[in-house]
Amino acid sequence: MAPRLRASLLVPLLALALLLAACRVGSTPSVQPSFTPASPSATATTVASFPLTLTDDAGRAVTIPAEPQRIVSLAPSNTEIACALEACDRLVGVNDFRDSLPDDVLATLAQVPDVATFSGVDREKLVAQQPDLVLAAGNELTPSADIAALADLGLPVLVLYPETLDEVYADIELVGRAIGQDEGAASLVDGMKADVVALTDRVAGSSAPRTFYEVGVYEGVIYTAGEDSFLASLIGLAGGEPITGDAVTTAIQLEDLVAADPELILLGDAAYDPSITPDAVAARPGWEGMAAVTGGRVVPMPEDLLITRPGPRITEGLEILARAIHPEAFD
Amino acid sequence: MRAAATVSSVGRLAGGPSLTRAAAVLGGATLLLTAVLVGAVAIGSVGVGLGETAAILGRRLLGLPLAETWAPAAETIIFELRLPRVLTAMLVGGGLAMAGTVFQALLRNPLADPYIIGTAAGASLGAVTGIVAPLLLPVLAIGAGTAWLGIGLVQALAFAGGLGTVLLVYAVARAHGRVPVVTLLLTGYAVSSVLAAGVALLMFASGRALGAVFSWLMGSLAGASWPALGFAAPLLGLSFALLLPRWRSLNLLLLGDSAAANLGLDVEREKLILTMLATLATSAAVAVSGTIGFVGLVVPHLLRLAIGPDHRLLLPASVLVGAALLALADLGARVLGGVPVGIVTALLGAPFFLYLLRRSRGTATVAAA
Amino acid sequence: MSPPLLELAGARYAYPLQGGGRRPVLSDVTLAVQRGELVALLGPNGSGKTTLLRLLTGALRPDAGEVRFDGRAAHAWRRDALARRVAVLPQQLELPEGFRVAELVAMGRTPHARALFGSSADDERAVERALLDADALDLAQRPAGELSGGERQRVLVAMALAQEPELLLLDEPTLHLDLAHQVSLLSTIRRLRGQRGLTVLAVLHDLNLAAAFAPRLIVLSGGSVAADGAAATVLQSALVRRVFGVEVAEAFTAAGGRHLALAGMERAVSPPAAERA
Numbered sequence: 001m002a003p004r005l006r007a008s009l010l011v012p013l014l015a016l017a018l019l020l021a022a023c024r025v026g027s028t029p030s031v032q033p034s035f036t037p038a039s040p041s042a043t044a045t046t047v048a049s050f051p052l053t054l055t056d057d058a059g060r061a062v063t064i065p066a067e068p069q070r071i072v073s074l075a076p077s078n079t080e081i082a083c084a085l086e087a088c089d090r091l092v093g094v095n096d097f098r099d100s101l102p103d104d105v106l107a108t109l110a111q112v113p114d115v116a117t118f119s120g121v122d123r124e125k126l127v128a129q130q131p132d133l134v135l136a137a138g139n140e141l142t143p144s145a146d147i148a149a150l151a152d153l154g155l156p157v158l159v160l161y162p163e164t165l166d167e168v169y170a171d172i173e174l175v176g177r178a179i180g181q182d183e184g185a186a187s188l189v190d191g192m193k194a195d196v197v198a199l200t201d202r203v204a205g206s207s208a209p210r211t212f213y214e215v216g217v218y219e220g221v222i223y224t225a226g227e228d229s230f231l232a233s234l235i236g237l238a239g240g241e242p243i244t245g246d247a248v249t250t251a252i253q254l255e256d257l258v259a260a261d262p263e264l265i266l267l268g269d270a271a272y273d274p275s276i277t278p279d280a281v282a283a284r285p286g287w288e289g290m291a292a293v294t295g296g297r298v299v300p301m302p303e304d305l306l307i308t309r310p311g312p313r314i315t316e317g318l319e320i321l322a323r324a325i326h327p328e329a330f331d
Numbered sequence: 332m333r334a335a336a337t338v339s340s341v342g343r344l345a346g347g348p349s350l351t352r353a354a355a356v357l358g359g360a361t362l363l364l365t366a367v368l369v370g371a372v373a374i375g376s377v378g379v380g381l382g383e384t385a386a387i388l389g390r391r392l393l394g395l396p397l398a399e400t401w402a403p404a405a406e407t408i409i410f411e412l413r414l415p416r417v418l419t420a421m422l423v424g425g426g427l428a429m430a431g432t433v434f435q436a437l438l439r440n441p442l443a444d445p446y447i448i449g450t451a452a453g454a455s456l457g458a459v460t461g462i463v464a465p466l467l468l469p470v471l472a473i474g475a476g477t478a479w480l481g482i483g484l485v486q487a488l489a490f491a492g493g494l495g496t497v498l499l500v501y502a503v504a505r506a507h508g509r510v511p512v513v514t515l516l517l518t519g520y521a522v523s524s525v526l527a528a529g530v531a532l533l534m535f536a537s538g539r540a541l542g543a544v545f546s547w548l549m550g551s552l553a554g555a556s557w558p559a560l561g562f563a564a565p566l567l568g569l570s571f572a573l574l575l576p577r578w579r580s581l582n583l584l585l586l587g588d589s590a591a592a593n594l595g596l597d598v599e600r601e602k603l604i605l606t607m608l609a610t611l612a613t614s615a616a617v618a619v620s621g622t623i624g625f626v627g628l629v630v631p632h633l634l635r636l637a638i639g640p641d642h643r644l645l646l647p648a649s650v651l652v653g654a655a656l657l658a659l660a661d662l663g664a665r666v667l668g669g670v671p672v673g674i675v676t677a678l679l680g681a682p683f684f685l686y687l688l689r690r691s692r693g694t695a696t697v698a699a700a
Numbered sequence: 701m702s703p704p705l706l707e708l709a710g711a712r713y714a715y716p717l718q719g720g721g722r723r724p725v726l727s728d729v730t731l732a733v734q735r736g737e738l739v740a741l742l743g744p745n746g747s748g749k750t751t752l753l754r755l756l757t758g759a760l761r762p763d764a765g766e767v768r769f770d771g772r773a774a775h776a777w778r779r780d781a782l783a784r785r786v787a788v789l790p791q792q793l794e795l796p797e798g799f800r801v802a803e804l805v806a807m808g809r810t811p812h813a814r815a816l817f818g819s820s821a822d823d824e825r826a827v828e829r830a831l832l833d834a835d836a837l838d839l840a841q842r843p844a845g846e847l848s849g850g851e852r853q854r855v856l857v858a859m860a861l862a863q864e865p866e867l868l869l870l871d872e873p874t875l876h877l878d879l880a881h882q883v884s885l886l887s888t889i890r891r892l893r894g895q896r897g898l899t900v901l902a903v904l905h906d907l908n909l910a911a912a913f914a915p916r917l918i919v920l921s922g923g924s925v926a927a928d929g930a931a932a933t934v935l936q937s938a939l940v941r942r943v944f945g946v947e948v949a950e951a952f953t954a955a956g957g958r959h960l961a962l963a964g965m966e967r968a969v970s971p972p973a974a975e976r977a
Contacts, residue, residue, distance in 0.1 A: 119542060120553060120669050123412050128377040130404045139466065140540040145554040148483065152556055153411055248467060248536050507716065576816040582807055585796035592759055593790075594863070595783025595811030640798035643817065 054178055057138050057171065058147075058159040065156075067180040068133035072126055074116045074146075075137035076101060078160055080311035081172055082135065083108070084188055085181040092129040100305040102313075121146040127153065133178060135160060162310045163230050165196065165237070172312060188312060195315040196237065203239030203326045211240030211325055212262035212292070214276075215250065216269045222257065226250035230310065238321035239329075240264065254286050265292040266324055268307070270300030299324050356638050360651035364421065367655045371417040371662040372409060379405045388414070411557070419555035419563065419619055420661040420672070421654035424626050426567045426616040428653020429574060430609040431627030432634075432646055436581040437605050438512050445613040445627035448519030448606070449496040452526035454617040457492025458547050459533045461485035462540050485547070486559060486618040493614030496522060501606060509599055550623030550673030552661050559619045566615035571650060574608045578642035581605070585640065625676040626657050629684045636687060656680070703771035705867060705899050706733035706756060710765030713751055725751045727923035728765070733901055735866070738893055740910035741903045743920035744944050749903045752920070753869055756901075758782055769867070783811035787865035789856055791872045795844040801855050802840040805830055808862030830861035833892055850881040857888065861896075868892075870902035874909070882906075886913045907960055911935055919943055935960055 051065045072093035073079040079094050079101065088108040096114035098106060115126040120143050126134070134150055136142040138161025151157045158178055162168040169189045176185020213235060215223040225231035227247040235242040243260045245252035270276040278298035281287055292298055301307070301324065307317035323330050373384045379401075387409045389395040399406075430445035438447065446452075461484040497519075504510050504518040530548075537544050546553070580601045583591035588598045613627075630653045631645070638644055657672070663679065664672040711729045714722035726748045733739055743749050754760045755767045758774040767774045769786065787808070795804060808830065809823045831837045834857040839847065847855060853873065860868060870889070874882040886902075886909065893900050904910040910917055911931040919927040919934060921943040927934045940948045940960060948960040 117668070119546070122376050122669060124375045124377040124408050127407050127412065128404050130402070139538075140462075140543050143543050143546075143553075144462075144465075145485075145543070149412075149554070149556055152558065153407060248538060250538070578817075579807075579810050579813060583810060586793060586807070589759065590788075590790060590793055592779065593757060593783065593786075593788040594807060595780035597779045635798065640796060641803055 050180070052177065054158065054174060056157075056159045056174070057161040057167070060151075060157075060159060062156050062158050062178075064133060064178055066132070068131075068156075068178065070129065070131045071133045071135065071179065072115055072129060072131040073135045074121060074142045075135070075160070076305075077309045077311040078135035078137065078175070079105065079109070080309070080313060081160075081175050082179070084312040085172070085176055085179060085184050087179050087181065090179070092131055093126055100303075100309070116142070116146075121150070123149060126150070131155060133158065135175065137161060164233055165230075165314065168310045168314055169193070171310070192312065192315050196318060199315070199318055199322050200237055200239075202329045203322050206239055206326050206329060208236075208239055208241040209263040209297075209325060210243055210260060210291075211235050211264045211266060212243040212257065212260070213266045213268055220254075221251050222254060223250050224252050231308065234307065234314075234318055234321055235325070238318055238325050240321075240325040258286060258290065262290055262292045263295065263297060264325060265290070265298045266321075267298065267300045268304040271302065271304035276300065353644055356644055356648055357651065360648050360655070364651050364655045364658075367658045367662075368417060368421070371420070371658045372413050374662060375408065375413055375665055376668070377408055379409060384409055415557045415560050416552055416555035416661065416665075417658050419560050420552050420658040422560070422564055422567050423552070423616040423620045423623065424630075424657025424660075425650040425654035426570065426612040427623065427627035427657070428630035428649040429571065429646060430613045430616075431629075431653075432631040432642070432649045433574060433581065433605055433609040434627075435631050436584055436642065437602060437609075438516065439585070440512070440516070441632070442628070444624075445609065445616075446622060448515055448610075449500045449522050449526070450493040450610055450613045450617065451622045452523035452530070453496025454489040454493035454614060455530045455548060455622060456526045456533075457488030457490070458485050458618075458621065459530050459537070459544050460492075461488040462543050462547065463533045463537045466538060466540055467536065486554075486562065489621075490614045490618035492526075493617055494610060496526065497606065497610040497614075501603065510602060546671050547621040548673075549671035550621040550676075551671040552620050552664070553669065554619065563615045563619045567612055570608050570612035570615070574605070574612070575646050575650075577601075577605060577608075578646050581642040581646070582640075621671070621673065623657065623673045623676060625673070625680045626653055626660075629680060630656060633684065633687060702735075703768070704732040705735045705737075705770055706731075706901065707768040707771075708732070708752075708755070708766065709768075711752075711755060711762045711767050712764040713748075713755060713760060713762050715751075725923055726755075726762075729920070729924055730765075731918060731925055731928060733899060735899055736893075736897060737916060738890065738900045738914045739902070739916045739918060740914035741901060741918050741920065742905075742907060742910055743926075747920040747943075748923050749920055750871060753788070753871055753901075753903060756869060757786060757788060780811045783863060785865055786867045786869065787860035787863040789860050789868065789870045789873045791875045792852075793856055795847070795852065795855070797843075797845045799844045800840070801836065801842050801844055801847070801858075802827065802831070804844050804855060805836070805840075805858045805862050808859040811863060826864055827862050830858040833861055833895065834858035835888065849876055850878075850884070853877060853881065853885055854888075857885070857892075861892065865898070867899045867901070870900065870904075872903050872905060874904065874906070882909060889913075907935060907940070911959070 050067050051063055053061055053063045056062055069090055070092045071082060071087060071090045073082055073091055074095055076095060076097055076099075079091065082088065082091055083102070083105045088105055091109060091112055093115035094109055094112055095116045097118060098109070101109070113125060113129065115122050115129065123146065134155050134157040136147050136150075136157050136159045138159045142159070147157055147159060158174070160171045160174070162171045169192065172189055173182070173185045176182050213225050213231060215225070217223070222245070224245045225235065225242055227244040229244065229247070229250065232242040232244050243252070243257065243262055265281065267276050267281065277300065278296075281298050282293050287293055301320070303317070303320055306313055307321055309317070372388065373379070373381050383401050383405060386397050387401060387406050390397045390399075391406070391410050427445050431443070434443040434445060434447055435441060437443075440447075465484070500515065500519045500522050501510060503522070504515040506514070534541060534544055580591075580596055583594050583596050584598075584602075586594070592598050630649050634645055634648050634652060638648060657676070660675045660679070661672045664670045664675045667675070708729045708731050711726055712724075713726045714724040716722050729748070729752065741749050741752065751760065755762055756769065756774055758777055758779070761775040769777065769782065774782070806819065806823065806827050809819065809826060812823065812826070814820060831840055834854050836851075836854040836858045839851055839855060844855065856873075868889070873885060877885060889900060889902070890913065892898055902914065904913070915930060917927070917929065917931050917934040918925060919939065926943050927939055935950070937948050937950050937960070940946055946962065948962055951959045951961055
């Protein structure tokens, strides 16, 4: 998974965003919780033996007393996993970031309240939903203070933080077990694995271009896939040779990028900002001599979230990457 | 006749605030604090009725035999989320305001706040290390969620960083058995600068955790919980208990070191004690709330304008009013959707302070020249 | 027999200098002050008067020799124990803003304070008596920041009296006062000595004022005692010439007191020994 640093890297922007959030909330009515118990889901296909204890991606032992009927998802990737496991109607609280969720998921969640934003979790709203399972994200996507606080309240909080494709599979299976959908998870993962095999077969044999995926450029600092990151591994699977940045900051110095001489530049940030175009890239000082620029292989990505969201549709993201890297294989 | 006049004014001649005045000021502040406590616990992003709130508190705090007519979630929200947060805000606000009062008198510097001699920089470096290190060294991440003495890695490092830095600054500033105020201030500034560079370096490497780092540096009470309160409350309680009776020392220090010594104060020893107690309060507060600005600087000034500089009254009043103001600001922060409370204190508090300053132009706002 | 209240024996002190090394101020001072005495301490700038006071309050510790208060080394006293018996009236004091006079005077009670927060009936009586004795009762409710120079000095006297000391040390208390206030202050001190049985050691600048004020004068010069005795024996033009480097004429007041008059600006001789050193 590529760290998405867009908003969080700029402190002033963050401050501004917080203020905007503050203004926005003024218009949000205080939610009067309906303290009615949820009707048990009829979609459970497997009767797993609850209570069960699972180990999450943060290494925490999480005990789930009974099959969860009221699930809160604190990250879009978790929401997609839950919905792909036919538990969409069990979600009682989600993250307010709903961009790029599948339409049917959006429709199902229309009445489900937001209990978290990118800056944190509204613990009161979350608790008011009386969840019996919380799906959180790791690496501070869900602030660790919130995870600790919710766990202290006795809520089962499952932290998911997949960093490879295999870990995405593992997390889907983990969620499957947590919500009593083991079989659904197994078949979902099987399908994803088959998709990946088909894709990698398709691009096999072609030479792998040195590929630079641009996550964003802020104040002259260039962010890309970090060394050994999820995004880098996806680029490799899609038939490219990833040019990577620092493992921690995911930044790459311009001179290192020039020296790496990318043959293909993928503009992930173009999916958010239409002003980022191949022409704009060519006009950047220092970029004009790169093989990708002189060879006309600078490609705006139509989609970035599918590629960077470690959910069940990661295979779709992989296909988008493969098509961008090896368009000839899909003719 | 002079003797008659004397007898009639005996009570006030002793120089202290009269009993009724002290009672009025402290009683008023306590009333304000109580009102804020009720309001801040009753209001939040989820609506819980006032009667229900009162009933929940009555049952849990006072053990009243009330029937549970409310949903368990409401009880969790009131008792596990809001109450520890409001109490933490009060404890932190009271601690910071008291520490600010102490430092302003001790350093005879109107710009002094609880952080001035390095507490903020040291605590920040500790906290940011606690936030970022588990991301860089995943082995730490496993233990990061586990609490030790009711607090996590971040709080422990923040507390140690604040206290340790001031000890270092004090030791460095000491010469010939004395710690001159100017040397102390400059040493604190220099050491803070070094530590701030360390914070900036860690922020650069913080990646996703930058949001958490930022929120900590701005000051936020989102991390409040009963266990965290259980860590901070005894430390802050201890510093209140030991500092409030030292009002005489603070008053004497306003007269200058040699006058204070002639009135029986062991000046250097007393300064060390006051510095360390105020730093203990500050570090404990910062550990559970981050570096919340403004409260510790302005509450003492505000109260000096209102009730005068006598620390017998000023110290306890600053505890009470600081507590009420921070709880109020945090209520604002919560209602505004989880904005770091430090932003609220600065955004609303600073203009209010400016207004007061302009209104009272000409009167003294400074502890001492 | 009880020891003298104040006693210096061969006291020597040198200030440490910033670049290292020390600047000697008192080289060998020996003197004693008995209970109830009223003594003026004189000497040119730099002769060590203020240093001597700081030795007496225990703020400094002699490099050699003895400085004793009531038979015990001054620096060995607990600060609050010493402050219960010794008060200092400084040249001036920056009075912190916002306090009323009564509150400031009450600060003089600090060394006696027992209660954590309240003040005792003793404290209240002492403050009231101090204000009364220092002629400052009418100032009690005034803000300290609004006082004139003379009023401030009265308040400082009241603060010192609130300490209920046996020994009052005055550090050039008349420095910023006009003649009328100088006389008024010193006569107040004399009256208080009688009323309260105080022992008084006052650093003064004006030789004639000192002679009118105190029966005994001590003159410091170059770090040691140049003269010590009754005003009549100390205030000799030869001594003034030697110590201050100024030519004066001796005269007698109508009341029979000895008086010195400046002989004229042009007759001033070389600067005193202390400043040359």
